[in-house]
Amino acid sequence: MRESRDKQAQKNTKHSNKNVIIAASAIAAIVVITGIGSGYAYASNSAYGSYESRVESAKESDSKLVKKIAEAQSLVKATKESDVLDKTVLDSLSKSVKTGETREGVPDVGNVGRWNLWSVSKASASVSNDMTEANDSINSIGKAMGKVEASKTAKQVKDAKDTLNKAISDAETLYKDSEGKVQDDKTRESLKTAIDNAKKASGDKKADVKSLTAATDALSKAVKSVNDSKNAKAQADAQNQAQEQAQQAQAQAQSVGTPSGGYSGYAYSNVGGSYSGGASQSAPSYSNTGSPSGGSVSGGTSNGGTWDWKNAKDSVGGGFSPITKDNINPDGSATGGGDSHGNMW
Incomplete structure (x- = not known):
């Protein structure tokens, strides 16, 4: 169990x-x-x-x-x-x-x-x-x-460098040609310094547009100073040359003597004018009528008056007679027609 x-x-x-x-x-x-x-x-x-x-x-x-x-x-x-x-x-x-x-x-x-x-x-x-x-x-x-x-940027640098190199070439030509042609030679010295600095800038592989442009500007200023100095000298030379030419012309004018054949040494009063001076001159015209016109004749000045032979008197009251066919000898000498002094007209 x-x-x-x-x-x-x-x-x-x-x-x-x-x-x-x-x-x-x-x-x-x-x-x-x-x-x-x-x-x-x-x-x-x-x-x-x-x-x-x-x-x-x-x-x-x-x-x-x-x-x-x-x-x-x-x-x-x-x-x-x-x-x-x-x-x-x-x-x-x-x-x-x-x-x-x-x-x-x-x-x-x-x-x-x-x-x-x-x-x-x-x-x-x-x-x-x-x-x-x-x-x-x-x-x-x-x-x-x-x-x-x-x-x-590379293109801009190249262009700036090309511009600078062209400016350098032109500046060098100006520097050579301007010798003795500037008013202030210090301008040429400054130009030479600017050229040297520009060449350094152009040869710098690290140069940028700014530095190249600055070098070009400095060179342009130096070139302008030389050109201004050249112009100033050229202007001064031109003024000096003009002054020398004027002085030479004045000296030549003063060196010219009194020409012969004038009416020097004779003075005729009371006959409408007198004649003096040594320069050649044109004599006044004369006519048998009217009165004398014009004044004194001197220094080669032409008297445009006419001569009245009928009323003309010399300084002592004598009359004048014109040279005509009646008082001219075969040899061309006058036989009469003189004044009270014996001067023949």
Whole structure:
């Protein structure tokens, strides 16, 4: 009887242990399933948050790309081939701009479910790739723009250096030709100093437009000073020459003596005029009627008066008679027609 109860107890114990194992297994399965679900949800939520963050970053990159493209287009439009030392930099910039234009905007990945981890991951990868391309274009365009600016600067430096070298050549010619032709020789000394400084600036490989332009300006000022000094001397020389010529002309005029053949030493009063002086002159005209006209005749002045032979008297009251065919001898001498002093007219 007792033995039967022991066997029954053992049987009950085995059954209880089995139930415990089954229950424990079920609980463990439930815990695993719950854990997996919680992990997936966390992963999906985290991925979606990352996706949203990438979308915002992609929008910022796209905005920067649009701005950079606009800047590059303005640079291309404002830059001529003659403005750059290397024309190929403009072509490279244009190509970079075209590539960037194809990468503008954020890709449309459609409706992305927050809890669809695969969908979120795919959308995030697409946005990330777009953002990378946009940033690459921004960098590429920026480098191309930098090359254009550098080429422009190089062209400006070359032009400034060419201008300076031309100014140096002209200044050296002026320095040689102006020797002895300036009013102040210090201007030539200053020009020589400016030429030397300009050559140093031109030979400096690190020289920029500012330093080259400054050297050109300094040289131009020195050249102007020499030219002004040349003009001043030329003007002074011209004035001196004119003064010397005037003095020579005056001296020649004063050296001219009294010519012979004039009416020097004779004075006739009361006959309408007197004659004196040593220069040759034209005698007054005479007529048998009228009264004497004109005054005294001297220094080669022509008297335009007429002579009245009928009323003319000499200084002692004698009359005059003109030379006519009746009182001229065959040899041309006069036989009569003199005044009271015996002077023949």
